[in-house]
Amino acid sequence: MSDTPVPSSPSAGQDRGPRRDGRSGPGGPGGGREGGRKFFRRKKQCKFCVEKIDAINYKDVRLLSGFVAERGKIVPRRLTGVCTPHQRRLSAAIKQARNIALLPFAARY
């Protein structure tokens, strides 16, 4: 009885569950609705808009590698918070980088 937690905390723990896989995104977790939430999620913002990065170049491996998952997949917008125009450029750059062996098509298991 004494160890029963605050009633809202188990539900908050469940909410955290499905979002945990948004790992490498710079925006981190976000997009939560408000209203009695334990965790306030900051609205994700496009990294390229905020930091005013104009050029998304295929040679910039360090930048691009932040937007590919462990296995080499492109991380979707909904996890990283990148805006549509920038995601389009980003995905094109990642694909070019893959072609010249700067990024993997599929990482080794």
Next chain:
Amino acid sequence: MQRRYEVMFIVRPDLQEEELDKLSSTLEGHATNAGATVKSIERMGKRRLAYTVRKFADGFYILLTVEADGKAIHEIERRLRVSEPVIKFISVRIDEEEKRLDKIKQIRATKVKRSASEPAPAEPAPAPAATA
């Protein structure tokens, strides 16, 4: 129609330094013969490849910036394809991207000017009083 291209290619890692020099100079010659003007040729050094290419785990990256038309690029690509030490290449057109970046830079510059000129009108106002 002369356009700006970037040709990046990977050379096999077991090549000697002088062979690398020779390769890049011959390629430069071929490019100029094909009607392209070589802007720069840059060694990006030895790098680990993200996946094995022709059983090589790493390679020398070389970046070639040229001003050329489609035919010349085609010729350069053909040369790269037949040259044995080159294991991978990619050619990317960069003039449009440069144009876009210049435009953004210009827009940003005008915005900065406008914000800088906002306090500026305050300055000329006292100036006539001083002269008068």
